[in-house]
Amino acid sequence: MTLALRTSGLGKHFGGVRAVTGVSLALPRGARHAIIGPNGAGKTTLINLLTGMLPPSEGEVYLGEDRVTRLRADQRVKRGLARTFQINNLFPDFTVMQCMLLAVCEQRGAAIDPWRHVARRSAEMMAARDVLRLLRLDSAENTVVRELAYGDQRLVEIALALACKPRVLLLDEPAAGVPKGESQALFRAIADLPGDVTVLFVEHDMDIVFRFAHRITVLVSGAILTEGPPEQIARDPVVKQVYLGDRA
Amino acid sequence: MSAALGAPRIPRLPWREIVFWVVLATGFWLWPKHLALASQVLIAGLFTLSYDLILGYSGILSLGHAAYFGLGAYAAGLLAQRGWGEPLSGLLAAGACAGFAGFLTGFLVVRGQDLTRLMVTTAIGLLLFELANKLSSVTGGVDGLLGIEMKPLLGVFRFDIYGRTAYGYCLAVTFLLFLGVRRIVHSPFGWSLRGMRDNPGRMLALGYPVSRRLIAVYTLAAAIAGISGALLAQTTQFVSIDVFSFGRSADVMVMLIVGGAGVLYGGLVGAAVFTLAYHYLSALNPVYWQFWLGAFLIAIVLMGRGGVLGAWTRVVNTLREWRGEAAAQP
Amino acid sequence: MIASLLGVLFDGLAYGMLLFLVGVGLSVTLGLMNFVNLAHGAFGMLGGYLCVLAMARWNIPFLAALPLAFVVSALVGLLFERLLFRRLYRRSHLDQVLLTIGLTFMAIAAATFAFGPQQQAMQLPEYLSGQLNVVGVDLNIYRVFLLALGAVLVVALTLVVERTRFGAAVRAAVDNARVAEALGIRVGLVFQIALAAGCGLAGLGGALGVEVLGLDPLFPLKYMVYFLLVVAVGGTTTLKGPLYAALLLGVADVAGKYYIPQAGAFIIYAVMVILLIVRPQGLVSRS
Numbered sequence: 001m002t003l004a005l006r007t008s009g010l011g012k013h014f015g016g017v018r019a020v021t022g023v024s025l026a027l028p029r030g031a032r033h034a035i036i037g038p039n040g041a042g043k044t045t046l047i048n049l050l051t052g053m054l055p056p057s058e059g060e061v062y063l064g065e066d067r068v069t070r071l072r073a074d075q076r077v078k079r080g081l082a083r084t085f086q087i088n089n090l091f092p093d094f095t096v097m098q099c100m101l102l103a104v105c106e107q108r109g110a111a112i113d114p115w116r117h118v119a120r121r122s123a124e125m126m127a128a129r130d131v132l133r134l135l136r137l138d139s140a141e142n143t144v145v146r147e148l149a150y151g152d153q154r155l156v157e158i159a160l161a162l163a164c165k166p167r168v169l170l171l172d173e174p175a176a177g178v179p180k181g182e183s184q185a186l187f188r189a190i191a192d193l194p195g196d197v198t199v200l201f202v203e204h205d206m207d208i209v210f211r212f213a214h215r216i217t218v219l220v221s222g223a224i225l226t227e228g229p230p231e232q233i234a235r236d237p238v239v240k241q242v243y244l245g246d247r248a
Numbered sequence: 249m250s251a252a253l254g255a256p257r258i259p260r261l262p263w264r265e266i267v268f269w270v271v272l273a274t275g276f277w278l279w280p281k282h283l284a285l286a287s288q289v290l291i292a293g294l295f296t297l298s299y300d301l302i303l304g305y306s307g308i309l310s311l312g313h314a315a316y317f318g319l320g321a322y323a324a325g326l327l328a329q330r331g332w333g334e335p336l337s338g339l340l341a342a343g344a345c346a347g348f349a350g351f352l353t354g355f356l357v358v359r360g361q362d363l364t365r366l367m368v369t370t371a372i373g374l375l376l377f378e379l380a381n382k383l384s385s386v387t388g389g390v391d392g393l394l395g396i397e398m399k400p401l402l403g404v405f406r407f408d409i410y411g412r413t414a415y416g417y418c419l420a421v422t423f424l425l426f427l428g429v430r431r432i433v434h435s436p437f438g439w440s441l442r443g444m445r446d447n448p449g450r451m452l453a454l455g456y457p458v459s460r461r462l463i464a465v466y467t468l469a470a471a472i473a474g475i476s477g478a479l480l481a482q483t484t485q486f487v488s489i490d491v492f493s494f495g496r497s498a499d500v501m502v503m504l505i506v507g508g509a510g511v512l513y514g515g516l517v518g519a520a521v522f523t524l525a526y527h528y529l530s531a532l533n534p535v536y537w538q539f540w541l542g543a544f545l546i547a548i549v550l551m552g553r554g555g556v557l558g559a560w561t562r563v564v565n566t567l568r569e570w571r572g573e574a575a576a577q578p
Numbered sequence: 579m580i581a582s583l584l585g586v587l588f589d590g591l592a593y594g595m596l597l598f599l600v601g602v603g604l605s606v607t608l609g610l611m612n613f614v615n616l617a618h619g620a621f622g623m624l625g626g627y628l629c630v631l632a633m634a635r636w637n638i639p640f641l642a643a644l645p646l647a648f649v650v651s652a653l654v655g656l657l658f659e660r661l662l663f664r665r666l667y668r669r670s671h672l673d674q675v676l677l678t679i680g681l682t683f684m685a686i687a688a689a690t691f692a693f694g695p696q697q698q699a700m701q702l703p704e705y706l707s708g709q710l711n712v713v714g715v716d717l718n719i720y721r722v723f724l725l726a727l728g729a730v731l732v733v734a735l736t737l738v739v740e741r742t743r744f745g746a747a748v749r750a751a752v753d754n755a756r757v758a759e760a761l762g763i764r765v766g767l768v769f770q771i772a773l774a775a776g777c778g779l780a781g782l783g784g785a786l787g788v789e790v791l792g793l794d795p796l797f798p799l800k801y802m803v804y805f806l807l808v809v810a811v812g813g814t815t816t817l818k819g820p821l822y823a824a825l826l827l828g829v830a831d832v833a834g835k836y837y838i839p840q841a842g843a844f845i846i847y848a849v850m851v852i853l854l855i856v857r858p859q860g861l862v863s864r865s
Contacts, residue, residue, distance in 0.1 A: 538690075541680070545677065
């Protein structure tokens with residue numbers, strides 16, 4: 001069985017600083033995998049390595065059968081890897097539907113069409129609505145992104161990533177900045193993610209991690225400290241020490 | 249430059265636009281003594297439209313767009329000078345030539361941020377200016393190309409001294425290219441350009457090969473700029489190296505901003521306002537023109553932009569508010 | 579052969595030093611406040627015209643006119659910062675380009691009106707004219723002076739940036755303005771001082787450069803691409819980057835014009851293209 005996402009000895013150093021060292025991950029299809037770790041552990045760098053925003057100093061990244069280590073970010077998206085951003089990275093002046101159409105049109109190869117009016121691309125609009133419905137955003141279709149509640153914008157982030165029809169979905173701190181009152185919608189959205197999509201999340205919010213992850217990797221100072229199912233990680237004294245500090 | 253519309257809807261018949269072009273078409277009767285000036289306005293308008301594609305819709309800061317205008321002008325001019333005076337084929341050749349140059353230089357322009365793009369485009373413009381200057385035996389230098397003779401348009405319409413054929417020619421070419429750009433701007437490709445302007449990083453994360461698409465639009469814009477340059481050469485039967493000047497590149501930026509960037513008609517309106525103002529005011533004293541143009545630019549920036557069309561939209565919105573209707577979109 | 583090579587190198591370095599002095603302020607404004615100031619060359623022009631005026635009309639000796647050029651340009655820069663520039667830090671680069679182009683047009687028009695469109699000539703003092711013979715190579719004394727003064731200024735700048743608290747504040751602000759502000763560094767004040775210094779240096783460079791770069795009302799436009807090149811290639815996070823870029827540019831330009839007079843002017847464009855292809859992120863960049 002091929003793994004959906006695999007890395008072997010992935011590492012990145014900037015001059016003398018080793019941001020990420022020897023990270024090897026193995027995610028089967030449909031996995032719900034979380035990466036946790038204190039600030040400065042290298043989580044953001046790891047995400048940038050996985051998505052192709054940063055070239056690695058060592059190691060390889062595989063999406064299914066394909067070795068994608070040398071591919072650009074947009075090429076990896078076409079091979080099935082999509083991501084969300086920790087801070088909402090949308091198009092503030094566009095409506096939700098317009099944002100979605102950007103994603104859907106490219107995914108379906110319609111974005112190079114310089115001739116037909118975008119309003120006539122009904123197949124793409126339907127596909128966009130399907131994703132929005134999954135996330136219960138369909139009523140916000142014509143709302144300008146800038147005017148949405150922050151929690152809803154977070155959902156649009158996820159909708160955009162889903163519109164790329166990914167095999168692997170990278171969620172970068174999906175709960176970041178979402179007020180407590182709006183987190184229910186977010187939990188529902190994550191729970192409703194399609195079962196055949198492999199989900200890797202980087203999170204600080206332990207609520208989400210323990211609710212959704214089947215396996216957790218703990219990253220400290222750029223290297224993997226330990227890995228295992230949530231109950232095991234929760235009981236691990238070394239992990240507790242890393243998070244709560246040294247209490248000899 | 250708001251792109252916020254309601255859900256993209258099938259457009260109804262655009263009455264205001266139809267009126268606009270009909271008025272222009274009746275120019276033969278409305279301003280028969282000023283057809284040459286009107287042709288200049290159309291040429292500037294087409295040039296600015298091409299610039300809107302890269303700045304207004306794609307967010308590429310360029311101060312060297314005159315390079316492609318000049319290439320088109322010289323391509324058409326040299327063809328005519330060497331005996332090939334057929335206007336339409338010359339026009340197409342000029343467009344192809346300028347478009348090809350845009351394609352070659354595009355990869356340098358799309359990489360990097362605003363400052364790098366400013367530098368590269370300024371340098372390209374200056375480079376061509378210097379080159380044209382050095383090759384003055386071919387280009388005629390500052391004195392320009394002479395001996396450009398155009399054959400009749402479509403074999404029937406001779407270029408007359410009243411500028412009637414020229415005006416009709418410029419109007420037809422500008423209208424057709426305008427229609428083409430209009431379709432592109434409303435297409436999925438056109439919307440993706442706006443996306444790349446507003447958030448290129450996000451577009452990459454959605455799978456867009458951003459550089460490649462930008463090179464495509466840059467090539468197209470260069471070709472259209474080349475066509476407008478060719479129109480200048482063919483209708484005035486003169487080209488000199490100041491088609492490549494930095495001043496021309498800076499002027500087109502001003503024209504676009506005055507009219508409103510990213511709103512399609514902004515280029516035409518801005519070009520009209522600027523060209524007419526220049527024609528009537530700068531003759532008074534060129535130094536004053538430059539000084540007050542500079543002051544005007546500063547004023548525009550400080551008082552918020554949207555240009556003439558933006559101001560018009562605000563007026564319309566205010567009127568509509570008084571009448572209790574929803575706001576119009578630019 | 580070697581003699582002419584050394585001569586070209588020497589001239590090129592002096593020329594590059596001037597480009598650095600005038601252009602470094604642009605790098606500072608971009609790096610600190612993300613502000614694209616295309617009018618930067620106008621401050622160089624101001625310094626140049628002031629120096630010419632001071633020497634011709636008010637009989638101020640050259641070496642005294644130089645600090646005058648520095649101080650006045652710095653003050654004018656400060657004035658513009660308070661009145662105009664600070665309103666644009668949050669606006670788009672397009673807005674900044676438009677406004678500073680407008681300023682440039684006004685400066686050119688004003689200079690044409692006040693001084694006429696012709697090149698300005700400068701009467702260099704006796705002790706700075708003529709040649710010096712060093713190891714068989716004839717070196718122009720003025721260029722020796724330029725290089726020496728430039729080197730002193732670069733050392734002084736480097737010391738300020740790396741050894742003083744002000745320099746540390748500047749580096750912190752370039753790195754992350756918001757955090758710097760939160761740490762108590764008054765970023766606005768830091769920027770005003772840095773901008774004034776940058777404009778002052780530009781004015782000084784313009785005054786020094788009348789003899790080498792020439793001076794006419796079109797100076798800000800003529801050299802705009804050079805300054806943009808220095809900053810785009812040299813980057814905005816270090817002093818060394820723009821320095822190396824400027825020196826490289828100076829040598830390439832002088833060498834090109836000397837060895838291949840037909841195509842000399844195009845050498846810098848070729849250099850620019852090559853550098854951009856090879857190092858799209860600039861010569862000295864922070865990872």
